[in-house]
Amino acid sequence: DGGITQSPKYLFRKEGQNVTLSCEQNLNHDAMYWYRQDPGQGLRLIYYSQIVNDFQKGDIAEGYSVSREKKESFPLTVTSAQKNPTAFYLCASSTSGGRQPQHFGDGTRLSIL
Amino acid sequence: AQSVTQLGSHVSVSEGALVLLRCNYSSSVPPYLFWYVQYPNQGLQLLLKYTSAATLVKGINGFEAEFKKSETSFHLTKPSAHMSDAAEYFCAVSDATGNQFYFGTGTSLTVIP
Numbered sequence: 001d002g003g004i005t006q007s008p009k010y011l012f013r014k015e016g017q018n019v020t021l022s023c024e025q026n027l028n029h030d031a032m033y034w035y036r037q038d039p040g041q042g043l044r045l046i047y048y049s050q051i052v053n054d055f056q057k058g059d060i061a062e063g064y065s066v067s068r069e070k071k072e073s074f075p076l077t078v079t080s081a082q083k084n085p086t087a088f089y090l091c092a093s094s095t096s097g098g099r100q101p102q103h104f105g106d107g108t109r110l111s112i113l
Numbered sequence: 114a115q116s117v118t119q120l121g122s123h124v125s126v127s128e129g130a131l132v133l134l135r136c137n138y139s140s141s142v143p144p145y146l147f148w149y150v151q152y153p154n155q156g157l158q159l160l161l162k163y164t165s166a167a168t169l170v171k172g173i174n175g176f177e178a179e180f181k182k183s184e185t186s187f188h189l190t191k192p193s194a195h196m197s198d199a200a201e202y203f204c205a206v207s208d209a210t211g212n213q214f215y216f217g218t219g220t221s222l223t224v225i226p
Contacts, residue, residue, distance in 0.1 A: 040218060104156025
């Protein structure tokens with residue numbers, strides 16, 4: 001079955017450390033997204049990419065970076081500049097342009113040690 | 114600018130009772146509207162969407178929603194709650210291009226046996 005795989009499911013970060021969250025899809029979707037989910041705040045868009053080698057900042061991009069070297073992969077790096085990284089991170093994909101996600105991965109929960 | 118407001122961050126219903134989750138939108142142009150469901154520690158799944166066709170939209174798992182322009186609402190309903198409906202539900206709004214897409218803050222549904 002096609003889908004989105006996020007790894008790891010749980011991740012712990014030390015102060016001052018960069019960490020990378022993996023997102024792989026085999027749906028052949030052009031667009032991919034990264035969201036941050038905090039209790040009571042819904043989902044907020046971090047970055048999105050509509051095509052390989054191109055990506056745009058979302059609403060809360062500061063402290064994060066992404067790359068899109070392959071259609072099926074869209075890794076997210078949480079840098080040390082992100083002062084409050086503890087959250088649930090969701091990757092999504094879509095066949096359509098714009099910002100509407102269609103399929104989601106099961107998320108990565110990031111915590112600070 | 115577009116936004117959605119979900120009234121009630123927590124809703125509890127008895128098994129077999131009507132489920133009503135409220136969503137009001139704010140949009141200067143006719144919007145597209147969506148409902149997603151999220152089960153614990155999982156990603157989101159699209160329940161249904163309104164894209165300016167029929168105002169009553171039927172989705173998966175027996176859910177439906179009605180677009181009411183006069184009330185700027187898109188409430189989600191299900192006639193009879195099942196224990197498996199316990200989850201977080203998100204309303205979302207988009208413009209026709211999909212270039213503006215925003216989630217509400219979510220409503221947690223508890224089903225009481």
